[in-house]
Amino acid sequence: MNILKQTLLVSCITFLAATNTALAQDANDPHAGHNMAKADTVETETNETKTPEATDKPWSMADKYWGAEAMAKARAHEIETMGGLKTSFIIADRLETQITDGEDTFIWDAQGWYGTDTNKLWIKTEGKYSFADNAIDDAEIQALWSRPIARFWDVQAGLRYDFEPKGRTHLVLGVQGLAPYWFEVDAAAFLSNKGDLTSSVEAEYDFFLNQRLILQPRGSLKFSAQDIPELGIGAGFTKLNMGLRLRYEFKRELAPYIGASWQRSLGETAQIVRAGGGTPDKVKLVIGVRAWY
């Protein structure tokens, strides 16, 4: 168990460091500057001149054959369709049983969206059910408005509601996207109705062992700006979670997996856990399924 723990620790540090570097590199991608400079020197004589008439009536030569009204309707439909379609997506990234001595839990981690390329309603939910207590320990849902701000990044803002524990409501501001080297990253800050400020960052990566067998390291780190005694949280970094999951994609949409997850409470939060008689450090075997539609 110790060796597994150490391996996970090393891989988690490497992983978070890599993500961090990746994010930093995206900010100053050397090619970004290069390309912009190039674009600026392109010799253009004039941009497309938008006369008022042209903007009111994009193209209308067919009106005289088929009537302006019928054409306007068809035109509006085509404009709306090509590039403006709303689509949807649902993914259960983790539906898994986490197995440790006597403390087995089931966790869910799912999200989905509906909308266009520019505006999406984005729903996220995460939670934990304890078999021992026969109760849901943690459960939250977020409703966010998501909008692209860069090539691979969306900014997301909205509300989070905690069903368990204790019905807090938070304002959410975050970014989600793809960092260089294909790291999927989700980072957000939460301001609760009790005035607590917390944040979390998650990252994952896919190693293709073959076309269907995929090894996914995954890490998350949580932070709190202040002590929140009623939640057993101390100021500073509160929780680190590292996992390694091996999944098999029978279809791209459906993949069972097996893996390990190492969870560690950090700093003051770890002391609070210890004081309560708990262990701040757990390794779990995970078995689950990843599915999307």
Place this chain on the structure above:
Amino acid sequence: MLNRRRLLQTAAGGGAFLGLSSLTPAWARTAAEGNLGIPALSGTEYDLTVGEFPVRINGRAGMAVGVNGTIPSPLIRFTEGEEITLNVTNTLKETTSIHWHGLLVPFHMDGVPGVSFPGIKPGETFQYKYSVPQYGTYWYHSHSGLQEPLGMYGPMIIDPKGTDPVKYDREYVIVISDWTFTHPMKLFRKLKSMADGFNFQKRTLPDFMKDAKKNGFGATMKQRAEWNRMRMAQTEISDITGATYTYLINGRGTEDNWNGVFTPGERVRLRIINAASMSMFNIRIPGLPMTIVQADGLNVRPLEVDEFQMAVAETYDVIIEPKEAKAFAFVAESIDRSGQVVATFGPRPGMRASVPSLRKKPLLTMKDMGMDHSSMDMSGGDMEGMDHSTMDHSQMDMSGDMSGMDHSKMDMGKMDMGHRKVLEKKIKRGPGVVNIAEMPVSRLHEAGIGLENVGHRTLKYADLRSLEPNPDTREPEREIVLHLTSNMERYMWSFNGEKFTHVYDPIKFYEGERVRLTLINNTMMPHPIHLHGMFFDVVIPDNVSSIGGSKTHKPRKHTMIVKPGEKQSWDISADHVGDWAFHCHLFFHMLAGMFQVVSLLPKDESNTARKIDHSKMDHSKVKMNMDDMEEVDHSKMDHSKMNHENIGGMSK
């Protein structure tokens, strides 16, 4: 002339007794079902019913949308200049339309809802009526909803009024397409949410280790890092692959073996149409060369090749002359080599050629990102595609006259601007534009991805020459530069970074002008770009082709592949007034926004429009540096030496 309407009815009625062939129009049947080459029947009136119907593909049942209950739709064949009537009845619950791909119809008959007409409502019968000044192989398809990927496409042949310069003993129509039992909307949703979800050819850890062993760990790491940092995949060649699609020839998968017959020694004309919604193919008949005689319906100088790449919506007519009495495999392999469809040509009906295995998967290179600095060397590359016997060497005079010019000192970027005004929108990287090609180059001399090292003769666009002299050889007075832009991750596709949804102004052409349209592909994918309503002359720079450029016999096309990182120009004589669709013919790229409208404005209107343009133009930036070259070109060209009469065995 036989009434085509009656013929279609007979075919449909008689089909009930013929089993499987009832699902197939006569021209698309196999030799085993009695198709020994299509007869030259034609008609002037057609009844086409658009509806939903069951199909059976490689033994599995599915539902399709199409015309008169078959995939592909009926063959429409008539004679150049004849007026034809097509009554299209819509039995669907949604609007439909038929677009006549490549036909120079009046624009209000072009069949694009919202651009040329309102569409055909459910229950309505719409009458198309037109005559066109052209002949050759074309096709038609729906331009509404998701009907085209569901099976709504068919071939058209227009026979010449006079003698056909192409001589043949037998002819077949080969319609290649892609079919899936998954509904197209589901495919689109999947592309929008998990764009790489169809790719089962990804680079894996074992691939990495193999490369590391060969090239060293450091070099391999660096190579992978370069791509991964940019979040681009070297294996993203087709959005939807053979893992999802069943590729079809005349409605049949490889198992269903479409087969045609020939008598050894005969000249057989194949009219090949790529009617797929998302798949480009490499076409070959192992052991049998093909002589390309027509591209996009217009005759070209015969060019013998062993393989060619074919974009969605292109058509090629080839002549094959099988001498041996054996079965030949006609292979259409998808360009990412994730799948293929094989048909058979043999001396007897029902033969089945052995199916070759798929070849090694190709990978994208830095050149595809428009970043390969070494590619500024534009020497013609390999010469294997040249067929000297069919070349018109008189053209060489032109390049001789140009030899005094020092190409090495010329700035290629500015050369083409000459003294014409250039309209180019600045594009910026952002959610819809991942990459801007730093150094786009002409790639007309390349056969296409995967065909770089096949070891036999391939078609390069730069080697295509119109058989007839170009009707208009004026230099363009104006140039419009359009950028092809995308974000694969978000599955956003557009021109100039603006999806059609966000476009308010059409691209404007003015009647009577000669305009150059230059396309720069900033994406990692080849796009079949199609302009409705007119042919364009493909500009072949002198230094890109092994046989030199052409001023008078440029290939004229309606659809062209623009390769990743490529800059390609078309010269257009703006004389066909109307609003015309202009788009990428990959169906889901169009649906994602890679669509625009070209308004070819009539003279009176264009005068007003031009006045407005001039008032806002900054003439100080107009470059006059290439004046000399224009003059040199024309004065020293020896047109008298050109020989259009007897080329490569063709007679006029």
